[in-house]
Amino acid sequence: MNSAPDILRTYKLKSTSTREEVLSLLLENDHALSHADLEREMTTDCDRVTLYRTLKTFQEKGLIHKVLDDNGLTKYAPCTACTKENHKHEHVHFKCEICGNTVCLENVQIPVMKLPNGFVAEEKNILITGICNICNKK
Amino acid sequence: MNSAPDILRTYKLKSTSTREEVLSLLLENDHALSHADLEREMTTDCDRVTLYRTLKTFQEKGLIHKVLDDNGLTKYAPCTACTKENHKHEHVHFKCEICGNTVCLENVQIPVMKLPNGFVAEEKNILITGICNICNKK
DNA sequence: CTGTGTGCAAACACTTTGCAGGTGT
DNA sequence: ACACCTGCAAAGTGTTTGCACACAG
Numbered sequence: 001m002n003s004a005p006d007i008l009r010t011y012k013l014k015s016t017s018t019r020e021e022v023l024s025l026l027l028e029n030d031h032a033l034s035h036a037d038l039e040r041e042m043t044t045d046c047d048r049v050t051l052y053r054t055l056k057t058f059q060e061k062g063l064i065h066k067v068l069d070d071n072g073l074t075k076y077a078p079c080t081a082c083t084k085e086n087h088k089h090e091h092v093h094f095k096c097e098i099c100g101n102t103v104c105l106e107n108v109q110i111p112v113m114k115l116p117n118g119f120v121a122e123e124k125n126i127l128i129t130g131i132c133n134i135c136n137k138k
Numbered sequence: 139m140n141s142a143p144d145i146l147r148t149y150k151l152k153s154t155s156t157r158e159e160v161l162s163l164l165l166e167n168d169h170a171l172s173h174a175d176l177e178r179e180m181t182t183d184c185d186r187v188t189l190y191r192t193l194k195t196f197q198e199k200g201l202i203h204k205v206l207d208d209n210g211l212t213k214y215a216p217c218t219a220c221t222k223e224n225h226k227h228e229h230v231h232f233k234c235e236i237c238g239n240t241v242c243l244e245n246v247q248i249p250v251m252k253l254p255n256g257f258v259a260e261e262k263n264i265l266i267t268g269i270c271n272i273c274n275k276k
Numbered sequence: 277c278t279g280t281g282t283g284c285a286a287a288c289a290c291t292t293t294g295c296a297g298g299t300g301t
Numbered sequence: 302a303c304a305c306c307t308g309c310a311a312a313g314t315g316t317t318t319g320c321a322c323a324c325a326g
Contacts, residue, residue: 014280014281014324014325014326016281016324018281019281035315035316036315046282047282048315048316049282049316049317049318050281050283052315052316053317057281068208068263068265070204070206070263072210072290072291072315074210094257107254108251108252108253111251112249113264114246115232115243115266116243116245116271118275119232119243119268120268120269120274121266121267122267123266124264125208125265125267126263126264127206127262127265129260129261129263131258131260132257133255133256133257134256136256136258152305153300154306157306173290173291184308186291187291187293187307187308187309188306190291190292210290210315212291
């Protein structure tokens, strides 16, 4: 189990309280977090701008990835299935219409799809909307 | 083949030059258009706000649908596979990394995916990024 | 010590809202 | 005639940029 400081070191990023907390929050939560979510949950005082830059850096270095959303809001989740060298390019996300949470369905395989001639796929993202397991129990 | 005015009539929307041109542009183009794309291609003078409201109305009435995009920009495409009563909830889109165009792959079926217990899917969107047939020929 | 992370202010981009007036049916 | 579409102004929200200072390695 890697802690936030360990991961930062692995990716050659300086450890700061902001970075550690952002990364920890993303790792702890089972669903993707938006900039606003993070700002709300952070205990460390941190400028909005710093948060944007932190997320951008993490994304560029490959620690986290953007999560598709049906409205415009950008959410982020850690690249748990990716190693530093080998980046995974297939993501299945489920967004619950009730609680609004978006979770990564790590165990769902993307089936092979035959594309029309001439199209070459690089990355595949699936966004399924519906009702999640927690909201279905209520 | 339905023309823009016909479609507007079907959906009980008043015909105006703005609406006709927006709908025509969406129908003519094989790829999804953003608000900015439309604003650029419109010959009819039209306020930005009107364009936003037109797109919102079309979307609410079911003439067009939002197209997922990996960055935040919202794009729109006509619901060609949907009838007024029967709305299709599965979309496969392909975004080309070179030309930036996003096309609907109408012929690609979304395979059945087994979701974890408790999850119920309502709508499925797939966004595949890669290189499209046109850019591959160059 | 040095490169880079941070905070502040400001700009920028995208989208929505309110209201008065104009237009399609 | 009446509902509703449009334009203008303004505000709201999300994100980026420039610069000076602070801090981790």
